[in-house]
Amino acid sequence: MAMITIDEQRCKGCGLCTIACAQKLLVLSDKINNQGYTPARINATDRCTGCALCAEICPDVAIAVFR
Ligand code: SF4
Numbered sequence: 001m002a003m004i005t006i007d008e009q010r011c012k013g014c015g016l017c018t019i020a021c022a023q024k025l026l027v028l029s030d031k032i033n034n035q036g037y038t039p040a041r042i043n044a045t046d047r048c049t050g051c052a053l054c055a056e057i058c059p060d061v062a063i064a065v066f067r
């Protein structure tokens with residue numbers, strides 16, 4: 001089983017991770033973080049494969065993957 005964590009305060013809401021995830025598990029949330037951006041969040045965590053593409057593409061190193 002895999003899981004990810006997203007540092008919402010570090011995220012700049014660029015959306016690259018939402019494109020990278022083949023499972024389409026990542027979306028931008030409606031809330032605003034301390035930097036004024038809408039951070040990414042994950043849906044359906046049980047479907048995460050742990051592929052880590054989201055973490056690799058994130059320019060702000062906001063995503064950590066655990067397998
Ligand atoms: S680790 Fe892979 S499957 Fe899981 S959220 Fe990131 S891109 Fe999607």
Ligand code: SF4
Pocket residue numbers: 006010011012013014015016017018039040057058059060061062063
């Ligand atoms: S790629 Fe990183 S900075 Fe961009 S939305 Fe995803 S978590 Fe946020």
